[in-house]
Amino acid sequence: MADTTKTLICPACGKEMEKIYIERAQCFIDVCTNGCGGIFFDNREFKKFDEDHESIDEIKKTLEGKEFNKVDASYKRICPVCGMKMMKNSTSIKGEIIVDDCYGCGGKFLDFGELEKIRAEYKTEEERSQDVLNYLKASMGEEYDAMHAHNKTKQNKTKKSGLFNNIIDKFL
Ligand SMILES: [Zn+2]
Ligand SMILES: [Zn+2]
Structure with missing residues (x-):
C-alpha cells in the first residue's frame, strides 16, 4: 500500500497533486488540479473507476471548469510513488487509449480526459x-x-x- 498522506508530484507536469477522497471506493486518488489534469491511481484502485456505473462525480467536480496545461503523452514518466519508469500500455484490445502503468507499485496514471474515454470503451x-x-x-x-x-x-x-x-x- 502506498502512503496515502504523501503528496505526489505529477509524473506528467511536475506539479503537486491534490488528494481527493472517494467515499464510495473508500480510497484517495491523486489529481493534478493545478497542472495538467492527470489522475494517479494506486495499485488496484483503478478497478473501482473504470466501469460506466461506477460514479466519478467527485473527480468530475474536481476537474470541472478548469484549464489544464497540455503535456506530451509520449514522454516516459517516472512513478511518483516508487520512482520506477512507467510503461505505456493500451487499456484494451482496441488499443486506442494509452496509459502509464507502474510495474513497481501497480500505480496507473491517466492524462486528462482519458478516464472518461476508458469508461466509454466498454459498458461492463x-x-x-x-x-x-x-x-x-x-x-x-x-x-x-x-x-x-x-x-x-x-x-x-x-x-x-x-x-x-x-x-x-x-x-x-
Ligand atoms: Zn500534471
Ligand atoms: Zn510505482
Whole structure:
C-alpha cells in the first residue's frame, strides 16, 4: 500500500497533486488540479473507476471548469510513488487509449480526459473480457480452443500459452 498522506508530484507536469477522497471506493486518488489534469491511481484502485456505473462525480467536480496545461503523452514518466519508469500500455484490445502503468507499485496514471474515454470503451467488465477472448479466437483460430482448455487444466505452459496468459493478464 502506498502512503496515502504523501503528496505526489505529477509524473506528467511536475506539479503537486491534490488528494481527493472517494467515499464510495473508500480510497484517495491523486489529481493534478493545478497542472495538467492527470489522475494517479494506486495499485488496484483503478478497478473501482473504470466501469460506466461506477460514479466519478467527485473527480468530475474536481476537474470541472478548469484549464489544464497540455503535456506530451509520449514522454516516459517516472512513478511518483516508487520512482520506477512507467510503461505505456493500451487499456484494451482496441488499443486506442494509452496509459502509464507502474510495474513497481501497480500505480496507473491517466492524462486528462482519458478516464472518461476508458469508461466509454466498454459498458461492463464482461464486455471488456469478451473483446479479449474474441480477439484471441480470431487471431489464433483452432489453437485458441486447445490453449483455452490447456489454460484451464493448468498444465505446463507452452510458449504460446504464455502469450495467451500475457494477454489475459494485461486486459482482464
Ligand atoms: Zn500534471
Ligand atoms: Zn510505482
